[in-house]
Amino acid sequence: MATRVNPEFIDDLDRFGAEDVKMCYQCGDCSTVCPHADEIFKFPRKSMRLLQMGLESKIETTLEPWLCYYCGQCSEQCPREADPGETMMSLRRWLISRYDFTGIARLFFRSRIAEIAAIIIIALITGAFLLYYGFTGGNIGIYDGEGAFLPSGFIHRFDLTVGGILLIFLVINAFRMWNFTMLKNTSLKVPWWLYITEIWQFPWHFFTQKRYAECEQKHEHPVYMPWLLHLGLMLGYVTMLVLVMVFVEALQSGPEIIWEVHIFGYLASAGLLAGTIYFIRNRLRKNYIQYKKSHGTDWVFVILLTIIVLTGIAQHVLHRTGVYEWANYLYVIHLMAVVPWLLRMPFCKWSHLLYRPLAMYFAAIRREAVRRQETILNNYPVFVK
Amino acid sequence: MCGTNIAKVVDVEAIAEFARTVPGVALAKTYKYMCSNPGQEMIVQDIREHKLNRIVVAACSPNMHERTFRSALRIAGLNQYLLEMANIREQCSWVHADTKGATEKAKALVYAAICRVKFHEELESVSVNMCPNVLIIGGGIAGMTAALELADAGNQVYLVEKNDHLGGNLARVDLTAPYLYSARDLLTERITRVMEHKKIKVFLNSTLRELKGFIGNFTASVSGVNGTGDKTAKPEVVEIGNVIVCTGYKEFDASRVVHYGYGKLPNVITSFELEKMIREGNIRTKEGKIPKYVAIIHCVGSRSQEFHSYCSRVCCMTALKYAHEIKSANPGCYISDIYIDMHAFGKGHEDFYRRSSEAKTLFLMYEKDDRPVIHKAEPKDNCEMLIEVNEKLSGEHIEIPADLVVLMVGMEAREDSHEIARLVNISQDNEGWFIESHPKLEPVATTTDGVFIAGTCVAPKDIPDTVAQARAAAARILARIAKEKIEVDALFSEVNENLCSGCRLCNTLCPFSAIEFDEIKKQSHIISALCKGCGVCVAACPSAAIKGRHFTDLQVLSQLEGLLAV
Numbered sequence: 004m005a006t007r008v009n010p011e012f013i014d015d016l017d018r019f020g021a022e023d024v025k026m027c028y029q030c031g032d033c034s035t036v037c038p039h040a041d042e043i044f045k046f047p048r049k050s051m052r053l054l055q056m057g058l059e060s061k062i063e064t065t066l067e068p069w070l071c072y073y074c075g076q077c078s079e080q081c082p083r084e085a086d087p088g089e090t091m092m093s094l095r096r097w098l099i100s101r102y103d104f105t106g107i108a109r110l111f112f113r114s115r116i117a118e119i120a121a122i123i124i125i126a127l128i129t130g131a132f133l134l135y136y137g138f139t140g141g142n143i144g145i146y147d148g149e150g151a152f153l154p155s156g157f158i159h160r161f162d163l164t165v166g167g168i169l170l171i172f173l174v175i176n177a178f179r180m181w182n183f184t185m186l187k188n189t190s191l192k193v194p195w196w197l198y199i200t201e202i203w204q205f206p207w208h209f210f211t212q213k214r215y216a217e218c219e220q221k222h223e224h225p226v227y228m229p230w231l232l233h234l235g236l237m238l239g240y241v242t243m244l245v246l247v248m249v250f251v252e253a254l255q256s257g258p259e260i261i262w263e264v265h266i267f268g269y270l271a272s273a274g275l276l277a278g279t280i281y282f283i284r285n286r287l288r289k290n291y292i293q294y295k296k297s298h299g300t301d302w303v304f305v306i307l308l309t310i311i312v313l314t315g316i317a318q319h320v321l322h323r324t325g326v327y328e329w330a331n332y333l334y335v336i337h338l339m340a341v342v343p344w345l346l347r348m349p350f351c352k353w354s355h356l357l358y359r360p361l362a363m364y365f366a367a368i369r370r371e372a373v374r375r376q377e378t379i380l381n382n383y384p385v386f387v388k
Numbered sequence: 389m390c391g392t393n394i395a396k397v398v399d400v401e402a403i404a405e406f407a408r409t410v411p412g413v414a415l416a417k418t419y420k421y422m423c424s425n426p427g428q429e430m431i432v433q434d435i436r437e438h439k440l441n442r443i444v445v446a447a448c449s450p451n452m453h454e455r456t457f458r459s460a461l462r463i464a465g466l467n468q469y470l471l472e473m474a475n476i477r478e479q480c481s482w483v484h485a486d487t488k489g490a491t492e493k494a495k496a497l498v499y500a501a502i503c504r505v506k507f508h509e510e511l512e513s514v515s516v517n518m519c520p521n522v523l524i525i526g527g528g529i530a531g532m533t534a535a536l537e538l539a540d541a542g543n544q545v546y547l548v549e550k551n552d553h554l555g556g557n558l559a560r561v562d563l564t565a566p567y568l569y570s571a572r573d574l575l576t577e578r579i580t581r582v583m584e585h586k587k588i589k590v591f592l593n594s595t596l597r598e599l600k601g602f603i604g605n606f607t608a609s610v611s612g613v614n615g616t617g618d619k620t621a622k623p624e625v626v627e628i629g630n631v632i633v634c635t636g637y638k639e640f641d642a643s644r645v646v647h648y649g650y651g652k653l654p655n656v657i658t659s660f661e662l663e664k665m666i667r668e669g670n671i672r673t674k675e676g677k678i679p680k681y682v683a684i685i686h687c688v689g690s691r692s693q694e695f696h697s698y699c700s701r702v703c704c705m706t707a708l709k710y711a712h713e714i715k716s717a718n719p720g721c722y723i724s725d726i727y728i729d730m731h732a733f734g735k736g737h738e739d740f741y742r743r744s745s746e747a748k749t750l751f752l753m754y755e756k757d758d759r760p761v762i763h764k765a766e767p768k769d770n771c772e773m774l775i776e777v778n779e780k781l782s783g784e785h786i787e788i789p790a791d792l793v794v795l796m797v798g799m800e801a802r803e804d805s806h807e808i809a810r811l812v813n814i815s816q817d818n819e820g821w822f823i824e825s826h827p828k829l830e831p832v833a834t835t836t837d838g839v840f841i842a843g844t845c846v847a848p849k850d851i852p853d854t855v856a857q858a859r860a861a862a863a864r865i866l867a868r869i870a871k872e873k874i875e876v877d878a879l880f881s882e883v884n885e886n887l888c889s890g891c892r893l894c895n896t897l898c899p900f901s902a903i904e905f906d907e908i909k910k911q912s913h914i915i916s917a918l919c920k921g922c923g924v925c926v927a928a929c930p931s932a933a934i935k936g937r938h939f940t941d942l943q944v945l946s947q948l949e950g951l952l953a954v
Contacts, residue, residue, distance in 0.1 A: 005776050005787040010681060010722035010750050025748045028730075028741075029781045052782040055750060061784065083742070 012057025021093035027085035033077035047087035068094040069362030074218040075292030108350035125343040155255035172349035209360040239274030397481035435464035446474040467510035474501040496954040503950030511878035518604040519629030528556020530634035530843030530858040537862035539587035565705035566740030602917040603838030637799040637844040640689030679791035686727040690798030700798035753780040799848040880919035887933035894925035
């Protein structure tokens with residue numbers, strides 16, 4: 004059965020940031036220099052080709068974009084300035100919007116106004132709700148405990164609710180990703196037990212970001228710096244998320260500092276602050292090829308993160324210095340940024356935190372399944388036509 | 389020695405040693421590069437000093453340097469035909485690894501040459517008058533360019549065109565690739581100048597009937613008189629010295645490729661049909677709709693085992709030009725360019741290809757001889773046709789929506805090209821293209837002296853190449869006209885009238901139509917200017933009445949004897 008070419012697809016893709024893919028004439032230089040491309044997962048060339056032809060049903064099955072960590076070597080090599088690295092990035096954006104069943108991701112990637120409007124609305128609702136809650140039952144002058152403006156028990160339930168919503172979206176999207184990449188449109192027979200034997204891949208890649216390091220090995224950066232920064236940032240997010248979801252009571256009590264908990268908070272804050280400064284600096288300087296083209300969503304991410312980090316640190320300092328009223332106001336502002344930031348996650352690039360290790364896991368399964376299939380065919384050539 | 393080319397395999401000193409022992413040899417020498425200026429000076433010096441009367445040069449092929457050494461003989465005051473070359477490079481050092489054997493063979497060749505050169509006769513070249521008038525067949529861009537070049541230099545030109553207008557195939561084109569100049573602009577200036585030129589006589593609706601004579605002295609009769617269209621009118625006879633054939637090409641008949649449904653599917657058209665639509669400013673489907681999806685298929689009739697194996701050279705850039713023109717006319721249109729390889733070899737071509745990518749032309753590659761197949765689409769498909777193809781770069785079996793399919797038909801030799809070939813006595817290859825006398829060094833000359841070829845009747849080519857060839861042919865002719873007389877090589881055959889029985893066997897055998905029959909004397913006569921000295925008539929003559937000059941029986945037999953004696 005022939006797959007229908009969609010010549011109009013390339014226009015749609017411009018909005019996701021892949022306006023240069025039209026320039027590709029399939030020389031294959033990009034795949035040659037890519038440290039990650041191999042026999043089974045051929046990219047970026049093949050991905051670029053599917054994109055040019057608009058074979059959506061094929062593209063949605065690909066894991067390749069998640070296996071790319073955008074070192075940018077391909078874009079440097081490209082004789083036609085087709086920017087394969089950025090195209091893979093745009094493909095990840097497109098896949099995110101494909102995995103997302105709500106259509107929100109697609110809207111956000113295509114329209115900055117919609118994205119910013121949604122963030123402001125969520126922020127305002129959050130703010131209004133928190134202020135209403137605070138003023139009806141609490142005292143703006145009390146930070147935690149009896150009569151507090153935003154008591155930690157309430158905040159914990161609030162965090163868990165937001166986290167729950169986030170989780171629902173992520174789980175549904177992850178299942179959709181699984182369906183697209185492992186079940187739909189594939190003739191590959193995957194034995195069920197491979198899902199178990201390869202499960203270690205998910206946490207391994209999640210916590211080590213190993214492939215990122217492999218990418219950079221061939222690059223001219225000193226001592227794995229980008230990898231270390233990326234890992235630090237990722238661990239910063241995860242630590243913060245755990246602290247907020249589990250240990251928020253301990254964090255919020257005070258004014259004395261519970262070092263066993265707070266030390267993690269400080270480390271994570273330092274990591275996030277450093278990462279944010281690094282992001283802004285590189286995106287402004289455009290010094291590495293990865294930072295040459297910033298999609299609108301990248302800037303929204305960086306600005307929100309800056310607000311979160313600064314207000315978080317400020318409210319902490321005010322709380323510890325006894326300026327409770329201002330600490331509470333800043334806390335509200337902090338949460339007004341945190342909630343849209345968290346809820347935005349399934350609909351933006353940030354979701355690669357989940358999709359990348361998942362893709363690595365699926366890729367390992369597929370690789371093993373292909374290997375097994377080939378072995379069978381080699382051992383029983385009579386079945387081969 | 390030819391540097392080490394000969395000396396590394398053949399022991400040249402041993403050969404010189406051997407030659408000195410042969411009776412009649414006055415002097416035998418070796419030299420590093422005999423063809424170099426010092427080498428030739430040495431020969432000249434030795435001829436004068438030792439009063440030598442025959443020269444043998446054992447070196448490379450006479451094809452390479454016979455002219456060089458002949459001129460050395462002339463300089464030394466010796467008749468240039470008193471030279472013989474023994475080819476000990478191509479026939480010895482290049483083909484043998486065994487030094488001893490190669491040296492022995494070289495000795496034999498040298499000995500044979502010595503035996504032959506003894507019987508060489510002093511011959512004189514013949515010179516004939518050069519008529520400055522030129523006949524040009526074909527009034528396309530090549531013919532007109534050559535005509536203007538020659539006529540501007542003051543020579544009378546007769547331009548014969550089969551159609552009722554000048555311009556040829558280029559007159560059917562809108563813009564030209566890659567710079568998008570208007571073909572009309574290129575042509576109108578030339579046509580006006582040709583029509584008004586005092587020195588150019590244009591025969592429209594006319595064809596060449598007959599060409600008689602030889603270089604510098606042809607007579608041509610042209611039938612069909614200008615304007616009247618009356619084919620029965622008496623042919624006009626013109627005196628000319630040279631001929632340029634620029635008869636151009638015809639496009640491949642697309643209905644021969646059954647996969648494409650040309651002639652059956654209404655919206656499958658050829659490049660020339662699209663060209664017409666573009667010129668009319670109205671690119672539409674047969675139903676009158678503006679096509680949303682246009683597919684362009686390359687290499688229709690070209691680069692295939694079934695039809696023509698050659699590349700037609702202009703279609704790739706023309707296809708990109710169409711993509712550009714269609715998109716300019718209708719910016720909402722999507723263009724799929726279905727090709728085998730993108731041949732963007734010329735000046736500005738690669739940039740043009742790049743610009744087409746920038747304009748989002750979708751390039752799809754198919755395997756040679758695994759052609760796309762065009763089907764009529766269903767109403768639900770929202771397009772007229774679907775093109776199925778195994779896309780090579782992705783490895784996917786795909787179908788491409790199309791409302792209009794443009795077939796890039798290749799170039800073919802004209803069906804009447806064999807008639808022209810016969811009339812002017814030139815050869816054609818198996819595809820019907822006229823053959824040049826050397827594909828690299830003589831691209832516009834033919835094996836018939838005084839008949840030149842230019843443009844797309846030689847092989848597919850683009851406008852700049854066609855114009856370059858036309859001007860090259862004109863330049864060759866101008867150089868000959870400037871000399872007023874032309875030297876004809878003395879290597880021709882002669883009929884001994886005392887022996888000729890008038891059997892006329894040779895008349896039909898001669899591949900150059902160089903033998904005429906004298907009806908009064910009842911004897912055959914060879915036109916020396918036309919004769920190439922091939923020797924067919926010499927071998928065929930039952931009365932041994934024909935002598936091949938410089939290839940007499942005595943010369944050839946003594947060479948053979950010499951070869952076998954060592």
